[in-house]
Amino acid sequence: MEFLVFTAPNARLSEEEVKEIIERCGEELEDEITELVETAAEIAAPKTLYGVLPIDARDEKGVTIGGIYIKSELMSRNFSPVSRVFPYISTCGVELEEWSKSLDDPLLEYVADAIKQHYLRLAMSEFNKFIRERYGISGYMPAMNPGSIKEWPLTGQRELFSIFGYELIKEKIGVTLTDSCLMLPSKTVDGIYFESDHDYENCELCPIKDCPNRRKAQMI
Numbered sequence: 001m002e003f004l005v006f007t008a009p010n011a012r013l014s015e016e017e018v019k020e021i022i023e024r025c026g027e028e029l030e031d032e033i034t035e036l037v038e039t040a041a042e043i044a045a046p047k048t049l050y051g052v053l054p055i056d057a058r059d060e061k062g063v064t065i066g067g068i069y070i071k072s073e074l075m076s077r078n079f080s081p082v083s084r085v086f087p088y089i090s091t092c093g094v095e096l097e098e099w100s101k102s103l104d105d106p107l108l109e110y111v112a113d114a115i116k117q118h119y120l121r122l123a124m125s126e127f128n129k130f131i132r133e134r135y136g137i138s139g140y141m142p143a144m145n146p147g148s149i150k151e152w153p154l155t156g157q158r159e160l161f162s163i164f165g166y167e168l169i170k171e172k173i174g175v176t177l178t179d180s181c182l183m184l185p186s187k188t189v190d191g192i193y194f195e196s197d198h199d200y201e202n203c204e205l206c207p208i209k210d211c212p213n214r215r216k217a218q219m220i
């Protein structure tokens with residue numbers, strides 16, 4: 001099994017994004033915010049660790065990927081038509097995380113948080129584009145992510161991390177998992193992309209009603 005790192009281009013925040021942060025934090029902070037955005041653009045290295053793996057085995061209760069059995073009937077159903085999947089961990093990067101820890105003003109920390117969120121989104125969208133182009137995927141390519149649905153709860157992070165190996169993840173992209181299954185840096189997401197003949201979003205099955213990041217209406 002080979003796991004690779006895809007590094008997203010270090011695109012800076014757009015003028016609209018900077019303007020929005022300034023509006024939220026107050027115009028008197030414009031100079032500081034601009035400086036933080038510039039510094040972040042110099043050091044940011046958003047990246048994704050990923051693999052292209054076959055489904056080793058599948059039964060109605062779950063699937064085995066990379067030698068790790070994941071108990072999830074939903075995953076078994078979602079993955080039934082495919083022979084390969086793309087586990088991934090995308091992060092804003094430890095570089096930005098370390099930088100943001102050096103700020104000691106809560107407002108500036110808030111700004112840094114918005115900047116890290118931007119670079120995480122960039123890592124995710126560029127990786128999605130890269131996988132589609134590299135593997136010729138033009139149809140639906142949804143992802144299952146551990147944590148938001150009971151069909152693959154937060155403890156699923158351990159299964160996903162075990163596919164890659166904890167040490168390898170730390171060595172390649174600096175991401176670690178706490179005992180309570182939270183990833184560090186916090187602006188990190190993981191999941192498994194798969195090809196599909198229909199659209200699928202975890203959000204459809206997620207019980208969190210007022211989530212600001214909801215991508216699809218609740219169906220439960």
Ligand code: SF4
Nearest residue numbers: 148203206211213214
């Ligand atoms: S509704 Fe929000 S928390 Fe739930 S799966 Fe969608 S993005 Fe995640």
